[in-house]
Amino acid sequence: MVQAEVSKVRGLGLSELAPRVVQSEIRAMTVESDRVGGVNLAQGVCDTEVPQVVAEGAIAAIHEGHNIYTRLDGIARLRRAIAEKTEHMQDLVVDPEREVLVTSGATGAFHAVAMALFDPGDEVLLFEPFYGYHVGTLRSLRVVPVAVELEGPQWSVDLERVRAAITSKTRAIVVNTPSNPAGKVFTRHELEGLAEIAREFDLFVLTDEIYEHFIYGDAKHVSPAAIDGMRERTIVMSGYSKTFSVTGWRIGYVIADAKWIGAIGYFHDLLYVCAPSPFQHGVAAGIERLGRTFYAGLAMEHETKREMLVSALSDAGMTPHVPDGAYYILASTAGLGGVLSGDTAAQRARSLLAKTGVAAVAGSAFFRAGKGEDLLRFCFAKKDEDLADACRRLRALR
Numbered sequence: 001m002v003q004a005e006v007s008k009v010r011g012l013g014l015s016e017l018a019p020r021v022v023q024s025e026i027r028a029m030t031v032e033s034d035r036v037g038g039v040n041l042a043q044g045v046c047d048t049e050v051p052q053v054v055a056e057g058a059i060a061a062i063h064e065g066h067n068i069y070t071r072l073d074g075i076a077r078l079r080r081a082i083a084e085k086t087e088h089m090q091d092l093v094v095d096p097e098r099e100v101l102v103t104s105g106a107t108g109a110f111h112a113v114a115m116a117l118f119d120p121g122d123e124v125l126l127f128e129p130f131y132g133y134h135v136g137t138l139r140s141l142r143v144v145p146v147a148v149e150l151e152g153p154q155w156s157v158d159l160e161r162v163r164a165a166i167t168s169k170t171r172a173i174v175v176n177t178p179s180n181p182a183g184k185v186f187t188r189h190e191l192e193g194l195a196e197i198a199r200e201f202d203l204f205v206l207t208d209e210i211y212e213h214f215i216y217g218d219a220k221h222v223s224p225a226a227i228d229g230m231r232e233r234t235i236v237m238s239g240y241s242k243t244f245s246v247t248g249w250r251i252g253y254v255i256a257d258a259k260w261i262g263a264i265g266y267f268h269d270l271l272y273v274c275a276p277s278p279f280q281h282g283v284a285a286g287i288e289r290l291g292r293t294f295y296a297g298l299a300m301e302h303e304t305k306r307e308m309l310v311s312a313l314s315d316a317g318m319t320p321h322v323p324d325g326a327y328y329i330l331a332s333t334a335g336l337g338g339v340l341s342g343d344t345a346a347q348r349a350r351s352l353l354a355k356t357g358v359a360a361v362a363g364s365a366f367f368r369a370g371k372g373e374d375l376l377r378f379c380f381a382k383k384d385e386d387l388a389d390a391c392r393r394l395r396a397l398r
């Protein structure tokens with residue numbers, strides 16, 4: 001290139017997208033909470049105990065030499081365990097050789113799925129309140145997230161709204177059940193309605209089921225893949241971060257029709273090569289050895305934690321939306337009057353931290369601009385003593 005042309009190159013600088021990416025409110029509140037020594041109910045870090053069989057399985061795997069790359073789609077033992085558990089618990093028959101891909105968490109799964117299925121400019125519907133990573137990941141790939149509002153306080157799906165949001169560029173609907181942050185568990189009836197729309201407009205359904213075992217009261221977990229005629233167009237994403245309290249291990253998976261798994265696996269390989277080898281063994285040991293009693297116990301334990309936090313938030317003068325699943329509570333601060341300072345949820349979250357030492361996330365992080373400003377999100381997947389401490393602090397707000 002001649003000098004005149006060289007002067008026209010862009011030079012050092014970020015991509016067009018990068019300046020528009022803001023630090024996640026969840027991370028920001030975690031940093032802030034650590035700085036002031038607060039109780040962090042902001043991040044879904046899940047600091048409850050790792051089941052012994054899971055921890056020992058990983059340690060044994062390291063000693064046994066399982067420390068090198070695995071096949072890109074994961075070790076056969078884990079794929080088999082995932083397929084068997086899925087058949088056992090959800091009545092879905094899955095081929096572990098062709099329809100299961102072990103990924104670097106559900107986060108890695110979503111990224112690889114989006115890379116394999118979507119092109120820049122494609123539109124993907126997701127329900128609001130949404131999980132920020134779904135939106136961020138789509139945007140990072142220049143795919144356009146289109147929010148469809150859920151109807152509070154039950155967070156029900158309005159199928160007419162879904163239809164109205166569809167354009168010729170729509171490629172998929174994202175379902176997150178149970179959901180973060182609302183704890184919404186999609187009913188079979190709602191999923192059947194969405195399935196009908198997906199078939200009519202020939203759309204994929206991407207379903208993030210990372211909280212599948214955190215279900216309370218009469219709610220039932222139903223995967224969209226289990227709805228009649230939906231297997232081919234449904235991409236299931238889940239993982240063990242939450243179920244086995246191993247968020248740092250990065251073990252997730254995709255279940256999908258074999259015709260999509262190849263391309264999803266290709267992008268997963270480019271991003272991460274494979275999920276961490278010894279942790280694949282630890283999780284496999286857990287799935288093999290822990291049965292329905294473990295999962296039922298997990299749900300019961302968290303239902304008790306949910307009650308603790310719901311009651312403390314009510315006593316503090318907030319109005320909690322009681323979740324049917326997952327482990328977050330969205331609570332309205334509207335009734336608090338001037339107890340917390342600030343007009344925005346982000347300011348109120350900081351005010352709550354300053355007054356009580358309890359960190360929550362601004363509800364606005366889960367909505368389009370201008371919405372969710374009266375809400376805060378609290379995580380209750382905490383050790384009982386930490387949660388009790390947070391509840392005491394919250395009650396002192398009034």
Ligand SMILES: Cc1ncc(COP(=O)(O)O)c(C=O)c1O
Pocket residue numbers: 044104105106107108131176179180208210238239240241247250251252
């Ligand atoms: C809805 C949802 N999906 C995925 C994840 C992350 O899962 P993983 O640790 O498997 O990447 C989270 C964590 O907060 C979540 O809330």
